[in-house]
Amino acid sequence: MREDEFYIGYLPQAPAGVRRVVRRVAIGLLTMGAVLSVALVLGQMPFAAASFEYGMVRGFDGVLYERPFPHVVMEDGASYLLAGAGKLGTREAMGHDGRQVRLRGSRVRRAGMTMIEVETGSARFGSGHGPEQVTVLGRRRLRGEVVDGKCYLGVMNPGAGQVHRDCAVRCLAGGLPALFVTGGEVLVLEGFDAKARRNEVGVPLTLEGVRKKVGGLEVLELTGR
Amino acid sequence: MSVTYAAVQWNRQKKLYDSVIAGGVALYLGRFVGVGAMVHPQATAETLLIRGLGTAAFLLLHVVLSIGPLTRLDRRFLPLLYNRRHLGVTMFTLALGHGVFSLVQFHALGDVPPLVSLLTAPARFEQLGLAALTILFLMAATSHDFWLKLLTPPGWKRLHMLVYLAYALLVAHVSLGALQSERNPLFVGVVLTGACVVLGLHVAAWGAGRGYVEVCEVERIGENRAVLLKLGDEKIAVFRHGGKVSAISNVCAHQGGPLSEGKIVDGCVTCPWHGYQYLPETGASPPPFTEKVAVYETKVEGGKVLVSRCAKTSSI
Amino acid sequence: MQWAEGLTTMLGVYGAAGAVFAALFLWKGVAHVDAGARGAGIGFRAVIAAGCVALWPLLAAKWVRR
Numbered sequence: 001m002r003e004d005e006f007y008i009g010y011l012p013q014a015p016a017g018v019r020r021v022v023r024r025v026a027i028g029l030l031t032m033g034a035v036l037s038v039a040l041v042l043g044q045m046p047f048a049a050a051s052f053e054y055g056m057v058r059g060f061d062g063v064l065y066e067r068p069f070p071h072v073v074m075e076d077g078a079s080y081l082l083a084g085a086g087k088l089g090t091r092e093a094m095g096h097d098g099r100q101v102r103l104r105g106s107r108v109r110r111a112g113m114t115m116i117e118v119e120t121g122s123a124r125f126g127s128g129h130g131p132e133q134v135t136v137l138g139r140r141r142l143r144g145e146v147v148d149g150k151c152y153l154g155v156m157n158p159g160a161g162q163v164h165r166d167c168a169v170r171c172l173a174g175g176l177p178a179l180f181v182t183g184g185e186v187l188v189l190e191g192f193d194a195k196a197r198r199n200e201v202g203v204p205l206t207l208e209g210v211r212k213k214v215g216g217l218e219v220l221e222l223t224g225r
Numbered sequence: 226m227s228v229t230y231a232a233v234q235w236n237r238q239k240k241l242y243d244s245v246i247a248g249g250v251a252l253y254l255g256r257f258v259g260v261g262a263m264v265h266p267q268a269t270a271e272t273l274l275i276r277g278l279g280t281a282a283f284l285l286l287h288v289v290l291s292i293g294p295l296t297r298l299d300r301r302f303l304p305l306l307y308n309r310r311h312l313g314v315t316m317f318t319l320a321l322g323h324g325v326f327s328l329v330q331f332h333a334l335g336d337v338p339p340l341v342s343l344l345t346a347p348a349r350f351e352q353l354g355l356a357a358l359t360i361l362f363l364m365a366a367t368s369h370d371f372w373l374k375l376l377t378p379p380g381w382k383r384l385h386m387l388v389y390l391a392y393a394l395l396v397a398h399v400s401l402g403a404l405q406s407e408r409n410p411l412f413v414g415v416v417l418t419g420a421c422v423v424l425g426l427h428v429a430a431w432g433a434g435r436g437y438v439e440v441c442e443v444e445r446i447g448e449n450r451a452v453l454l455k456l457g458d459e460k461i462a463v464f465r466h467g468g469k470v471s472a473i474s475n476v477c478a479h480q481g482g483p484l485s486e487g488k489i490v491d492g493c494v495t496c497p498w499h500g501y502q503y504l505p506e507t508g509a510s511p512p513p514f515t516e517k518v519a520v521y522e523t524k525v526e527g528g529k530v531l532v533s534r535c536a537k538t539s540s541i
Numbered sequence: 542m543q544w545a546e547g548l549t550t551m552l553g554v555y556g557a558a559g560a561v562f563a564a565l566f567l568w569k570g571v572a573h574v575d576a577g578a579r580g581a582g583i584g585f586r587a588v589i590a591a592g593c594v595a596l597w598p599l600l601a602a603k604w605v606r607r
Contacts (some may be wrong), residue, residue: 005298006302007301007303007305007307009236009239010234010236010238010305011238011306012236012237013237013336014238014304016302018301018303021299021301021302022301022302022304022305025302026245026303028251029288029409030245030248030249030252033249033253033284034252034253034256036253036284036415037252037254037256037257037260037277037280038256039255039261040257040276040280040411040412041256041264041265041273041276041413042255042264043278043407043411043412044261044265044276044407044409045406045407046265046267046269046410048267049267049269050267051267060238086333086335086337086362087334087335087336088334088335088336089335096244123320140305141541142383149251156269156272156330157267157268157269157272158272158406161405161406162348162350162401162402162405162406163402163403163405163406164331164344164406165346165347165348166331166332166342166346166347166348167330167332167353169346169347170331170332170335170336170337170342170346173334173335173337174335174336175336183447197438198347199347201347210396213314225307229577229578229579229580230577230578230601231581231582231584232582232585232586232587232588233584233588285569311597337542337546338549340545340549340552341542341545341546341549344545344548345542345548347544352545356559360594362591363592363595365591365592365594366589366595366596367592367596369585369588369589369592371571371577371578371585371589372592374572374575374577374601375575375599375600410587490567496543
């Protein structure tokens with residue numbers, strides 16, 4: 001740059017020396033943006049194999065259970081958890097514990113677990129059915145993370161960890177089923193008070209309770225802290 | 226330099242500047258979401274957009290913060306400063322997109338209104354992001370010259386200096402949020418490198434500002450007399466006496482008389498107005514007097530007198 | 542939770558008042574507060590609108606004083 005070069009923004013052209021420097025800076029920044037955009041996108045943690053069939057509505061037939069958390073036992077014996085729209089639990093199950101049901105909704109699936117986002121008002125109820133089979137497997141003390149079932153199973157990806165934490169708190173406060181993600185398996189939590197224990201959601205945690213099998217679902221019933 | 230305000234006083238340089246910003250941002254987002262969708266087919270579009278917008282805004286903030294010190298280090302960078310407010314508004318727009326998408330994704334359709342959910346959320350990093358976004362909003366909203374005049378330049382400057390608070394909040398937002406979930410050291414590396422660049426440039430520019438400024442040839446100053454040096458708002462009297470050069474504030478502590486028009490008498494700088502005296506090396510009046518004026522470092526190199534930009538001791 | 546609801550309600554009221562004020566201010570007031578805005582176009586008004594909503598008490602004070 002010659003010493004007498006002086007930049008004035010409103011003139012159509014910058015002095016040659018200034019132009020050269022600014023062009024280099026612009027090319028440098030654009031290159032850095034190109035490298036970083038790819039590096040950051042590739043450097044992210046892997047995304048889980050989970051899916052939400054958004055907008056794809058199917059019909060489901062089975063027996064509905066309201067407690068300990070809303071779920072449907074299908075004719076083939078598989079148990080599907082139920083969720084409402086958005087970050088709310090479903091109200092379709094209220095007062096219909098143990099009855100035959102036909103409902104419509106979209107599937108959320110991850111690693112062998114399925115949840116149905118129930119279309120509001122779609123449930124039609126039939127005759128009553130017997131109580132569900134519960135097998136008690138004994139007391140357990142496990143380390144893991146409390147998440148909401150809907151996001152974790154595929155509505156959001158990632159649906160666990162620090163960045164998702166506040167969303168999990170909202171979803172659990174809205175009445176969605178809580179899951180406990182341990183190193184080995186994913187358990188449905190029974191008796192987790194989502195509002196009182198909101199600070200324990202989405203962080204590493206030790207829980208103690210009774211390990212059960214409720215229909216086709218692996219469950220941890222919390223019996224004390 | 227216009228009578229009536231316009232939305233933007235467009236000219237060729239600004240159009241060029243804005244085209245580069247728009248093109249750069251579009252390329253960044255396009256690549257982030259495009260490559261992301263290819264290599265992470267399980268990721269939803271919302272997640273990729275939230276991450277793309279957030280990283281773009283955060284990276285761009287580093288560019289915005291680096292321009293100021295760069296221009297002080299080398300004035301060839303001045304064109305980057307010329308339209309910096311457009312860069313700032315672009316950065317805010319990206320950050321707003323990140324914030325709105327995140328608010329909808331993580332807080333909407335629940336049992337309480339989204340903003341209530343965000344304010345009471347336990348993970349805390351999101352509130353830090355909201356605080357930073359509020360500052361960036363106030364800055365973007367007041368970026369027009371209308372606000373510069375309304376808030377007065379010092380008031381406007383004070384408001385816009387909050388960008389450093391916003392940057393600190395965002396480093397905390399990223400560290401307590403994304404960096405807790407993303408285990409790849411690349412992310413910590415980028416945040417740390419960015420902080421080092423911003424901090425390093427500011428320290429370097431501050432150091433350069435503290436350097437010396439050339440006054441004149443030694444012979445131009447008469448024995449026991451001074452020349453006046455103006456450094457921005459400061460006026461400095463540079464004296465030559467007995468083979469030495471000293472520099473003190475030009476303003477007499479008594480009634481503000483011009484010390485550079487005075488003379489060294491009996492080893493003391495003597496004010497032309499009322500004869501108040503100061504020792505040229507310390508700026509202090511000889512005992513028992515207690516007046517004092519600021520003193521500046523001096524040196525002579527190649528026959529030229531150099532004076533430091535910052536005072537060594539201040540007036541009392 | 543209650544403080545957050547109170548705060549968001551207050552923000553909503555402040556913002557709504559700001560929006561009403563900004564509409565009036567951009568129509569009539571801005572030229573009184575700053576002569577440079579006289580004859581300025583819709584683009585200028587659009588660019589300063591968000592700030593007018595956010596900082597309306599400050600502008601209101603300036604407008605009243607003129």
